[in-house]
Amino acid sequence: MSAMKGICPKCGTRYCGWALTNPRERICKQCGSGLEIYRDGLWLGTAYSPFNAPQYKVKSSDFRDLIIYAR
Ligand SMILES: [Zn+2]
Numbered sequence: 371m372s373a374m375k376g377i378c379p380k381c382g383t384r385y386c387g388w389a390l391t392n393p394r395e396r397i398c399k400q401c402g403s404g405l406e407i408y409r410d411g412l413w414l415g416t417a418y419s420p421f422n423a424p425q426y427k428v429k430s431s432d433f434r435d436l437i438i439y440a441r
Pocket of ligand 1: 378379380381382383398399400401402403
């Protein structure tokens with residue numbers, strides 16, 4: 371199995387390594403674009419840029435609900 375690869379669609383900078391499994395590392399260090407992600411030669415998708423996936427944010431209202439349900 372080969373490592374993951376990321377290619378910037380904007381400036382062409384290439385990245386490789388398992389750090390790319392972390393969504394926060396799938397951003398071009400040169401221009402800030404979301405990378406095209408490949409693994410074993412298969413295209414996996416384009417990363418978010420800027421990184422703002424909603425599931426990684428916890429709203430205060432969700433937090434309050436969790437506390438209520440825990441009782
Ligand atoms: Zn770039």
